[in-house]
Amino acid sequence: MFNLIKKDFVIQKTQILLFIPFIMFFAIFAHHMNPAFVFLLVSTYIPMNGYIYDEQVESNIFLNSLPYTRKEIVDAKYIGAIAYMILSIGIAGIILYVFNYDYTIRDIAIAVGLFFIFVAFAFPLFYILKPGYIGMAILIGLIFFAVVLPPIFRFLAEHLTTITDFLTSLSTTTLYLSGAAISISLYLISWMVSQFIYQRKVF
Template sequence: MFNLIKKDFVIQKTQLLLFIPFIMFFAIFAGHMSPAFIFLLASMYIPINGYFYDEQVESNILLNSLPYTRKEIVAAKYIGAIAYMILSIGVAGIILYIFNYDFLIMDIAIAMGLFFIFAAFAFPLFYILKPGYIGVVIIVGMITLAVVLPPLFRFLAKHFTTITDFLSSLSTTASYLIGAAISIGLYLISWMVSRFIYQRKVF
């Protein structure tokens, strides 16, 4: 399974050369941007590129001809995504530190939680949608979330005061623990859903 995880790193040699300039661009020209968002973009760089590459070359046909079970193929994607998320956030943190771009551990925690939530919804789509549609759906989905979430949160804060009062009464530590539990829980559920879909997929 380690070779399956390493595959995404090996096949992206060219794209990885762009990773550091990609983060440097934000560190230099996006001083107004939230560090959490930069860490989120960094964390998604390798896993999402890996899925796009698999889609373009139809690598699932090759993978299923190798001595790996479909459970192992899906597990490698999900475990590898966590490993590359940690690696990417670490590199991004070093770059931001070098360029004196202020950030907190809280920003990293928020980015990791958002990564788990985004991946939980995005990864199963790669096993459901036909090739050629995935990139469009992901981009449209991200734009939709960016437009819909702010007014949705304002609506919930205005009309569901019981929930907002409860959340505001929680300590910072409790809030982060609940957020971490929800995001990781969604990621694990997504893993099970992807495995169910992939085991029944015909190539």
């Protein structure tokens, strides 16, 4: 399974060369952006590019001819996504610190939670969508997270005072632990859903 995880890194040599300039761009020109969103973009870079590459070369047909079970192929995607997320955020944190881009541990924690939620919805779709739609799905998903969610949260905060009062009554620790539990649970459910879909998919 380690070779399956490493595959996404090896096949993206060209894209990974752009990874550090990609982070530097945000460090220099995107000081107005929320650091959590910057970390979210960075954390999804390798996993999402891996899926796009798999789609372009139809690698699933090749992978299913190798001595790997379909369960192992899906497991490698989900475990690899976590590994590359940790690696990407670590590198981004160093680069942003060098460029004096202000961020906190809280920003990283929020980005990790959003990463789990975004991947939880995105990965199963990649096994459902027809080839040619994955890149568009990623783009729409990121735009949704960046543009649509903040206004929705502001609207809920302004109009659903009962929920707002309840959330503000909770301690910071409780909020973070609840958010972590929800995002990780969604990720694990997504993992099982992807296993179910992929086991029955015809290539």
